[in-house]
Structure formats: structure tokens, C-alpha cells
Amino acid sequence: MDRTDVGLKAVAKALTDVIGPSIDPKDPLAKEQLKLAVDYIEFVRARYDDIHARERFDLKHYSRMADAIGKSGLPSSEASRLAGARDEAARTLADVEATTPQVRTAAMELAAVVADVVQKAPSFGSEVRHKIEIAVLDATDERVAMERAWYLPMGFDPTPQLAGDLAELLKG
């Protein structure tokens, strides 16, 4: 059984109970950074079990974005390049034994092809460009919703009560 969570809990406790009180009171930066360090450990503990699901979310997210962009009337060479990258991503998604780094790599590869198409969009004519850009904005909504829930413990969300349920959002 993996014990990382218990280990991180122990690290946070050591920092709070032992290291914290020994900090020089004339060193406010050290005090401030200790709190940030403990907060980040607690954030990792809260998200540790979901990291693989998050990488799969990214891969599914870019796959959906690629599908939508593929329907925008791209030049054939771009369309086939995008379809090839999308197929490669589908193979990784279907592989139940794909590791977390493999899923992450596949998402980065697909994202690179998608981003390249979006960067070139102004050269495809205004109608195609418009469809591509709308496809990106539409797909961005789900990513923003997931990341909003993911980063909720960081405390920047002005309306945290409106953030969605992370487990549901990660299912994509």
C-alpha cells in the first residue's frame, strides 16, 4: 500500500510543530514561506489521488478540442495531421495500462498540434478561423471549470461557492 499521504502529513507536522517554533522571529520571510510550504503540502495531499485522472482529463479535453477544430473546414494537410494526432491520443486513452507520464506526454503532443493549427488560423480565411477560435473557446469552458475546482484550495476564486465538484469534472 502506498504511504505517500501519511508521509506528507508527517512532513507538514514536522514543519508546523518543530521547525516553525524554531524560526528566528526577526525573519518574517521564513515564517511566511513555512506557511506557504505547509499549505502546498496540504494541497498535494488533497490532489494526490487525482493526478492520473487530471492527466486523462487533459488528454480527453484536447481530443474534444481537436474533434471540434477538425470540423472547421481546415486545409486537408492540416486536417490529416490533426486527425493523426487525435488517433494517437485515442490509442493512449484506450490503453488502460498507460502510465501517468505516458498520458501526460500524449496530451502535450496533441496540444502542440492543436495550438499550431490555432496559431495558423488567420491564414485559413475568416470563416475557418472563426470556427477554429470558437471551438477553442467552447472547449476552454470545461478546462476552466476543472482547473477552478482543482485550484480552489489556493484561495484565489472570487466565488468559491460556485465552483463545481472536482470528481465529476475530472470524469470529463
Next chain:
Amino acid sequence: MSKDKVSGAEARFALRDNPPPEFIEEMRRRFPVEREVDELFVRKMQRRSGEPYHRISMEELSERLDRMLTDLKVPNYKVTDTRWFTGGVSKIQMGFTLEWDDPETGHRKERLVVRMDPKEGSNTTSRLREYELLNAFEGVLPVPHAYWLDRDAKWFPEPALIYAFAEGVTKPQTTQTGQVSGLGTNFGPELRKKLAPQFMQHLAAIHTFDFTGHTFESMELPPVGTTHNTEWQLNRALRIWEEDRGEDYPLMDVAANWLRDNMPVLDYVSVVHGDFRSGNFLFDEKTGKINAWLDWERAHLGDRHRDLAWMTQHAMGHYSEDGKTYYVCGLVPEDEFYERYEEISGLKIDPKRIAYYNMLNRFMIIASARATAYRVPKLGKSHQDVLLMRVTGIVPTISADLSKALREVI
């Protein structure tokens, strides 16, 4: 991350950890910016593969200070009461007291601040520019007197500026608001009444400042009637995104396409503060008098709408308790803000330019929070790596704003 198979995309982003000269030149060619900014970015990239930042001790920093004061022949000086300051996300700050015999005014005792770059920080900015602007605005606005500049890290490990310590607070002692860099501070009705008129006067004074009698080595004058200024500011943001990021984010590509196509022409050249907001001025809580405007590192000569769009972002202010009135930077009701600005400054506000800079500002914040706040801690380059990791949490909120704004215009 697994090391057994590095993909093309991973390799492309890893290249930014140790950028070859061709990559640095490509960034310069694709994203031309002001000369001072270009030199700083080149320096950043050339040093990127170097050592991480390791915390400098108080003793070492004091020794460096001692060396500088000796070399500058400051008469009979004595440094005491050295202490760290928090609050500086991008710069390392040490306070100290200096006694010396000033040849002009006699014996003096002042509280001063050393403000020094980390190896690479949350933003790459010029200490020379800060020094020049603090000098230019002395007597015009409440700003701390700038004493010395270590422009090329002759004495300190990195470029540094030494200026007077300014008394005051950034927010009322009792408020729980404004915990992140003073953003969203609620000053309360009494202080608001005292601070708001000064806030507006100071903003107008900056934007109408006659800089013709001043020589700024660190800033270039953008020509009116052209898009040069917008190009420099847009290229600066695009270059930060390209040099620092570790992933693709197609939303940013959509935004970049729009920003390139819609650059406004400059109608009037102002000094732009770059970060004019609550949290960046110090005031006396009893009298409500603003004692100092700080953080001039993002300043430039350009379009006043850049400042106006920055300070009117909703993260910078707050709504009244009844939810009916939004206070810009917690001080001025939004519906009065633009009218009062035009009245005091005599300068017009163009809603289209405001909309453009709103878009560019959001792009810039995401570039900092998603790209720089990834690369810098990845390489251990700053004194605030752990804080930068937290800053990433702002990306979804700003992305939602950016996406919404793009939907309205594309």
C-alpha cells in the same frame, strides 16, 4: 515526469531551461521590444541554465552594502538594524538604518531599503527604470527618495536599488481584505473619503507628467499616431509567454491572434505606472495621507489606457456591502471613476482602447501565472518559488474572463 521517453513537445519546452543562442535570437526577432527590456530578457535567457538562487544571508548582503558605501566614499557611515522585509513577490528587500555625514546637509540618520533582483523573478524588470522614475517624480508625487543604483550588480549579487524607507501601511490594520498584495482592499468609508481624491490626483499627475525636460536612458518614446507602443507591450507579453511556458494553451493563441489584429494607435504619450492600484501605495492610517507610491518596475512611456484597464479589473477592487456599487481599487465608485479621471487629467477615455488593454492585461497575467510561475520555481531561480507555485491558482479565474471577453469580439 518520466525520463524514459521524451516527446517532441516536452523537448521543445525543456529547451527553455537551457536556451541555445539561436532560440534567444529567434525570440528577439519575433518579439521586438524596447532596448532596455530586450537586454533584460536576453540576460535572463543567457543565465537561465546557470545556478539556482540560494538565499543570501543577512551578513553577506550587509557586506555587499558595506563595500558599495565604501567605494562610493560615503563619509563616516554606519549601518545598523538590518532586517528582512516580506511583501516583495518579485524582489528581495532588506531594510536598514544608515547614519552618515552628508557633505551638503550634515549628519543624517535614515531608514533605507535595498531592493534587489533574484536570479530570475516573477517579472523581469529594470532597476534603472525604477531609479529614473523615482527621481523624475520626486516633488511631483509622494515617492521614496532613490539614493543609489547598482545597475550592473557591481556590488550586490544582482542589480539593486537603494531608496528611502517610507512610513505607512498598504491597508487598514483591522481589515481582513487585501491579503494578496493588497488586491481588493476594503478601506472603509472614512479612509475612502480621504484617499480617493489623492488617488485620482496622483493618477492624473502621472499621466499628464511633462517628461520633456527629463532624459530616460531606460525608456523609449513611442511615436503618437502609430501602433509602436502597443506592439512593444504586446511583444513583451508574447515574449514572456514564449520564453517561460512549459505547455501549450490554445486559449492564449486565440487571444494572441486577436491582439495582433486589433492594436490601437497611440493618441497621447503618458508615463504609465504599470501597477497603479491599492497595495502599491503607503498611507498614514490616522490622517489618510498617501506617503509613497511604490513598484514602478512595470512603468513605461505609452498609453494611459493600459493603467486604466489594469486598475479597473474587478480583482483590484470590491463591491459595497449592498452589492450595488463597485469601488475601483476599493476607492472610487466605478460609475464616477472615468468621469472624474477625465475631469482631473483633461485626458479623454476611449472605451475601445480600454477593451484592448483589458484583453492584453489578462493575457499578461496568465503569461506570468502559468508560464513564469512555472519556469522560475522549476529551475529554483527566486526567493519566492513556493509563493509562485501558489500564484498559478489565479489562472482559471483570469482564463474565464479572457475567454468571455474574446467571445464578445471574435
